[in-house]
Amino acid sequence: MVDTHCHFDMMPAPEAYIAKMEAEGNLVIGVTNCPEHFNIGYNAVCKYRHIRLALGFHPLLAKEIEDQLNLFQLYVDKTSYIGEIGLDFSREGILSKHTQLDCLHSILTCLKDKNKIISVHSRNAERELLDILVEYNIKNVIFHWYTGKLSVMPEIIQKGYYFSVNEAMTRSVSGKKIIEHIPLDRILTETDAPFNRKCDLLKTYQYLAGIGCSKQKIYSNFTDILKRLDTSLKRG
Incomplete structure (x- = not known):
C-alpha cells in the first residue's frame, strides 16, 4: 500500500513504525513540519x-520557524520529497497569513525548476495556493486531505x-x-497519522476499490510520479 502523507517522526515510536511498514512492503512518505526535524531523521x-x-515547512508554524528558511535551502537537494508545505487561512492560521505567504514564496523560489514530489496543505487557502503553485510552475503536487x-x-x-485520500474522507459526506470529483488517475492515498485518528489504509483502499480505483491503480499513479524524478534522488 502507499501512504503519501504521514508524520511518523511525531509518533511515540517512529523507528518501530517505519520498520513495520518496511517489513510489510508499504511505500511511505514521512512528511516533516520543519527543516530541523528533517535533518534529525534523515x-x-x-x-x-x-x-x-x-x-517540510508547515504553514501553521510559519512564525515560529521562519528563521529555518535558510535550512530549507540547505537541505532541499538531499531529497526528492517535499512536505508538508502550503497555506492555512483557517481560524487557526489566518493571523499568520502574511508570514505564511512570505515563507511560501521563499520556498517555491527554492523549488522552482527542481523535480520533486510535493505534498501540500491547503486548508481554507486552496485558490490562493493553486495560483501561487502555477505562478512558480511547480510540478508533481499532491493536495493532501483536500x-x-x-x-x-x-x-x-x-x-x-x-x-x-484518507479514511476520514471516506467516512464523511x-x-x-x-x-467523487477526482479522476481515478489522480487518486493517491495517505493516513496523516498520528494526527488523523481515522487513518486505516486498508479501509481507504476498500472504499476506493468500491468506486473503481483498485490497489494496482493507486500504485500505478504513484509510480507515474516517481518516473519523473531525478534518478539520483529517488531514494532520498
Missing part, C-alpha cells in the same frame, strides 16, 4: 528501501496535480463528494 530513514523522508471547494478542483486536475 540518516535514520535513508537505510530503508520503501520509506522516504520529506523536507477540503476546499469543488469548483477549484478542475483547475487543480488540469494542472496535472493529485489528491491524497463532504469527503465522499470530493472523492
Whole structure:
C-alpha cells in the first residue's frame, strides 16, 4: 500500500513504525513540519528501501520557524520529497497569513525548476495556493486531505496535480463528494497519522476499490510520479 502523507517522526515510536511498514512492503512518505526535524531523521530513514523522508515547512508554524528558511535551502537537494508545505487561512492560521505567504514564496523560489514530489496543505487557502503553485510552475503536487471547494478542483486536475485520500474522507459526506470529483488517475492515498485518528489504509483502499480505483491503480499513479524524478534522488 502507499501512504503519501504521514508524520511518523511525531509518533511515540517512529523507528518501530517505519520498520513495520518496511517489513510489510508499504511505500511511505514521512512528511516533516520543519527543516530541523528533517535533518534529525534523515540518516535514520535513508537505510530503508520503501520509506522516504520529506523536507517540510508547515504553514501553521510559519512564525515560529521562519528563521529555518535558510535550512530549507540547505537541505532541499538531499531529497526528492517535499512536505508538508502550503497555506492555512483557517481560524487557526489566518493571523499568520502574511508570514505564511512570505515563507511560501521563499520556498517555491527554492523549488522552482527542481523535480520533486510535493505534498501540500491547503486548508481554507486552496485558490490562493493553486495560483501561487502555477505562478512558480511547480510540478508533481499532491493536495493532501483536500477540503476546499469543488469548483477549484478542475483547475487543480488540469494542472496535472493529485489528491491524497484518507479514511476520514471516506467516512464523511463532504469527503465522499470530493472523492467523487477526482479522476481515478489522480487518486493517491495517505493516513496523516498520528494526527488523523481515522487513518486505516486498508479501509481507504476498500472504499476506493468500491468506486473503481483498485490497489494496482493507486500504485500505478504513484509510480507515474516517481518516473519523473531525478534518478539520483529517488531514494532520498
